[in-house]
Amino acid sequence: MIEMRVNHQLYQIEGDGKLLPFLRDVCKCKSVKDGCSEGACGACHVLVDGKAVKACIPTLSDMDGRHILTVEGFSQEEKELYAYAFAHAGAVQCGFCIPGMVICAKGLLDENENPTRKEIAYALRNNICRCTGYKKILDAVELAAKLKREGNGIPREESGWKLGERAHRIDAREKTLGYGEYVDDMEIEGMIYASAIRAKYPRAKVLSIDGTKAEALPGVVGVYTAADIPGDVKVGHLVQDWDTMIPAGECTRYLGDAVALVAAETPEILEKAKKLVKVSYEEMPFVSSPYESMKEDAPKLHPGGNLLAHKHVSRGNAEKAIANAKYVCTEKFHTPYTEHAFLELECAIAMPYEDGVLIYSTDREPTRPSTNAPKCWGFPMKRCGWSTSWWAADLAAKRT
Ligand code: FES
Ligand code: FES
Structure with missing residues (x-):
């Protein structure tokens, strides 16, 4: 029997498991x-006996x-302090x-009521912000x-802002204190769960997919493949060359x-x-x-070859500028990678809505299928996105 306190409340637990799902799903x-x-992003930090873990x-x-201790367990005064700051x-x-x-x-x-800027940065060294707001977070x-x-209390948040004054974001408080909902935080009664089986090899021909044993497991709603999708549906933000699911007989292109x-x-x-x-x-x-893919004998990942795009950017009269330049050098220039630091699980929730499907998704924009769009496309969707998720929704909605 494991005994621990979460936000001062005692929990006695049989068995074991990861702390994070316990805190989110049970507590x-x-x-x-x-x-x-x-362990890469730091969004899940809690205090364990006062230490960030x-x-x-x-x-x-x-x-x-x-x-x-989680933010829910802070004193009211502490909540006000951090929400305001x-x-x-x-x-x-x-x-x-x-x-x-x-x-x-x-x-x-x-532990330290007067930390230097450097000490603050050190304390936050394991926390990634995908919006790159580090300066203001340190502030x-x-x-x-x-x-x-x-110790003079927390200034009152002014109401009735005037033009030119600094205004607090309207959702800053709920996001700071963690009660603002993201898709993974939402719970809907009677919800079922869906997840994709990913390719085992970066490039392989899928010979067969057998879901009969899984479908026989009590509690399984269904196992779906590309054959369940009407039409040839490819998606993609720049080029629509991405199969929603790889059908038997076709090749995978990445893991x-x-x-x-x-x-x-x-x-x-679902996991079983x-x-x-x-x-x-x-x-x-x-x-x-990309360098391997440019070689002449490289395997061709797409029927049209491996080149995604070739862009030529020119501004002004380059030829004239070069002709008039005192010195001309020819070089290859590379721009640096900018990794935006991925955070948040890719997930979506879908539910029957009027005669279509309503989708909540972590994505930003709809991923439009190229051809033979399924019926659910075009029905009311909210922040719709990731393709496999909306298929899950469509199929699950049909079952229920
Ligand atoms: S470090 Fe725990 S969820 Fe990213
Ligand atoms: S504000 Fe930090 S991840 Fe968006």
């Missing part, structure tokens, strides 16, 4: 965000006898990383430290390709069912970099 502490599930790493048995500094953009930042800030300020922690030290979709009544049944789906492959040579 309903949705401020603890699941940004990557693998990423909740996606330890197991429940590691937490035996410990006290875990983060809103006032303009530190909250999408807000996904903010509760994790707040946890690390509290861990620091509880927010500095402001929180100052208000805490001075992320979906080959089947499983839907079940609970996440636990996914393991029962048998996919057989014939491995094929693959390319692992």
Whole structure:
């Protein structure tokens, strides 16, 4: 029996498991965000006996006898402090990383009430912000430290802003305190769960997909393949060359390709069912970099070859400028990679809506199918996006 306290409440737990799903699903502490599930982003930070820890790493048995604090367990005064400081500094953009930042800030300020900027940055070194708002986040922690030290209470948030004045974002408070809902935080009664089976090899011919054992498992709603999708539906933001699912007989192009979709009544049944789906492959040579893909003998990933796009950018009269230049040099220039730091699980929730499907998705824009759009396309959708997810919705809606 594991015993631990979460926000001062005692929990006695039989069995084991990861701390993060326990906090989110059992304790309903949705401020603890699941940004990557693998210790890379810091969105899931909690305080364990006062020290900042990423909740996606330890197991429940590691937490035996410990006290875990999430933003939900802060005193009202602390909530007001951080909500004000983060809103006032303009530190909250999408807000996904903010509760994790707040946890690390509290861990620091509880030990050091007057940290330097460098010490604040060090305390937040394991927290990624995909909106790249680090400067303002550091400003927010500095402001929180100052208000805490001075002990004169939290300034009242002004209402009736005038043009030119600094206004707090209207959703800054809910995002700082972690009760603002992202798709993964939403729970809908009677919801079923779906997840894709991804390609086992970066390039392989899918010989067969057998979902019969999985479908026989109680609680499984269905196993779906490309054959269940009417028409040839390809998606993609720049070029629509991405199969929603790879059909038997076709080739995968990378490890992320979906080959089947499983839907079940609970996440636990879903995980078991996914393991029962048998996919057989014939491995094929693959390319692992753009340079490899440019070689003449490189395997062709698409019928039209491997070149995605060739853009020529020119501004002004380049020929004349070169002809008149004192010196001319020819070089190859590369722009640096800008990794925007991926956070938040790719997920979507779909439900029957009037005569179509309503979708909540973490994506930004609709991914339009190229041809033979299925019937659900064009019906009311909210922040619709990732293709396999809306197929899941369509299929599940038909079943229910
Ligand atoms: S570090 Fe835990 S969810 Fe990313
Ligand atoms: S505000 Fe940090 S991830 Fe968006």
